[in-house]
Amino acid sequence: MSGKKVSERTIRRLSHYARCLRLSRIRGDSIITSGYLAGTCGISSAAVRKDLAFFGEFGKQGSGYEVDELLYNIEEILGTTDPPSVVVIGAGNIGMALIESGLAGTGGYRYRGIFDRDPSRTGLKCAGIEVQSISMLSAAVQKLGEVIAVIAVSPGEGQNAVDTAVAAGCSAVLSFTLEPLIVPEGVILGFVEVSTELDIITHSIRAGARI
Amino acid sequence: MSGKKVSERTIRRLSHYARCLRLSRIRGDSIITSGYLAGTCGISSAAVRKDLAFFGEFGKQGSGYEVDELLYNIEEILGTTDPPSVVVIGAGNIGMALIESGLAGTGGYRYRGIFDRDPSRTGLKCAGIEVQSISMLSAAVQKLGEVIAVIAVSPGEGQNAVDTAVAAGCSAVLSFTLEPLIVPEGVILGFVEVSTELDIITHSIRAGARI
Known part of the structure; x- marks a missing residue:
């Protein structure tokens, strides 16, 4: 199979x-x-x-x-009977909204942490999870094992956040940022991009097809 | 072509x-x-x-x-040289984060409105856009023409929001909700789902493949 x-x-x-x-x-x-x-x-x-x-x-x-x-x-x-841990990098609007929404109803995924490089955000709490300094990411990943990092940082900070996630040992990154990103061979890169989904929908509308 | x-x-x-x-x-x-x-x-x-x-x-x-x-x-x-208008239904965390992030850098898409059924939210402003009552959606769509409705409502309210968007004349819906949705034939349905993207990434990690 x-x-x-x-x-x-x-x-x-x-x-x-x-x-x-x-x-x-x-x-x-x-x-x-x-x-x-x-x-x-x-x-x-x-x-x-x-x-x-x-x-x-x-x-x-x-x-x-x-x-x-x-x-x-x-x-x-799917390979999700024992899914990887998920952390969020970036405690802005999107990051906090993700943590607040949670991952109930998914195949066992859970947000295991949220990290930000801005000291004024560390210590904030959302849905019982406290924002940690990005400097704590590496130790967290070491404890969690297989980790997907969701990148929800401000425009222009995406590559920097990805590099940090990769250096910390994350297996994959899922980006909410619009900018193109580069990951080393062996690290999985995915995008959650409203603009891409809008393009797919627009193409379907114009092609008169269902997606 | x-x-x-x-x-x-x-x-x-x-x-x-x-x-x-x-x-x-x-x-x-x-x-x-x-x-x-x-x-x-x-x-x-x-x-x-x-x-x-x-x-x-x-x-x-x-x-x-x-x-x-x-x-x-x-x-x-892509069919995006003259893209459809985009509206958001649901002025919670995700909806407001979307409006705040905007769609700059995309192929001309713009958020043209945000709608909520909760009267305590109408009138709130975000990135220069004022939250309107959902009862105004139909008139807005009539003015805008081809419209993609981004659904960012609370769990359990997705189908109701989709039905409202379809009744108002939206050509497509792009859902941020986790629940399954039904649209009539001819209306395009897309999902922006963190859980689906996580599944795709997990499958790639486990399959040892790049996506």
């Missing part, structure tokens, strides 16, 4: 399926249909069945999927 | 190229190399050249690309 090459687009869909399944579990459902998954994820039932069939024989024709089993299998594919 | 089917992954890369090109233009560069684009976007030069060759003969071998011309052509492919 793990040998199959999975596209980023497929990973996105699997991630959405996992989210729907967690909500179903909270509601107490033990069986879910491809039609329900399709409706809540905004794609066709046929595409859902095709995705799930690609990874194995999860469901029985006509009788739906067992929520717990399907969720476990999807998390296995 | 517009007849070619372009994957979401490619659109993401083109969106990053466009961002780099805008920064280069601000710096006063008139020529850019595929190596520079590759470095700042974190992908290989060969992949950049392949992407750009797919859409036409933009560059001359060995002499780089003209920044203005390449940017114009990429924006044509």
Whole structure:
């Protein structure tokens, strides 16, 4: 199963399926249909069945999927059964909003710290997490192990924050900044960019296609 | 050119190229190399050249690309030369952080309004934009034309906000909420979800691959 090459687009869909399944579990459902998954994820039932069939024989024709089993299998594919720790670099509006929103409902991710280089922000508290000096990042990463650093700093400070995260031993960075970033080979770089999502949506509107 | 089917992954890369090109233009560069684009976007030069060759003969071998011309052509492919208006629904932490961050450096997108159903928030000002009552959304969309609604409401209120945006005539919704959403046929639905990006990164870490 793990040998199959999975596209980023497929990973996105699997991630959405996992989210729907967690909500179903909270509601107490033990069986879910491809039609329900399709409706809540905004794609066709046929595409859902095709995705799930690609990874194995999860469901029985006509009788739906067992929520717990399907969720476990999807998390296995995603690699999120034991997810990395997440820290935030930058305790401005976005950083604080992230901590406040939290990661409940995700596959076990949790914010384990927020760091800022501005001494006037260290010590502030948000959702029970205290802003720490960026100088503490390295020690924190050493304790946490595998860490994804979410970069939420001011414009122009992105590369500096990324370099700090990489030097501290973070395995990956997920950037909220608009600027281009460089990471060394072996460090994963992802972007959460409103502007990119807007471009994808605009292209879809103009192409008359659903995404 | 517009007849070619372009994957979401490619659109993401083109969106990053466009961002780099805008920064280069601000710096006063008139020529850019595929190596520079590759470095700042974190992908290989060969992949950049392949992407750009797919859409036409933009560059001359060995002499780089003209920044203005390449940017114009990429924006044509993205459909962002005359982008839709963007409004935010939900004036909480995320919504206000978005307005404050603005969309400078993007392909002409601008936040044209922020709306909330909580009367205690209407009238608040952020980056020169005043929070309006959600009851004003319909009139605003009618004036603006093509509108993307960014959904930044509290957990549990997502579908209600989406229904309101669709009823008001928005062409697309971009959701920051974790919950699954349903839109009618013809309305584009996108997600900006930290948890999905974390899943993609985790899968890459575990698969030992660069994304």
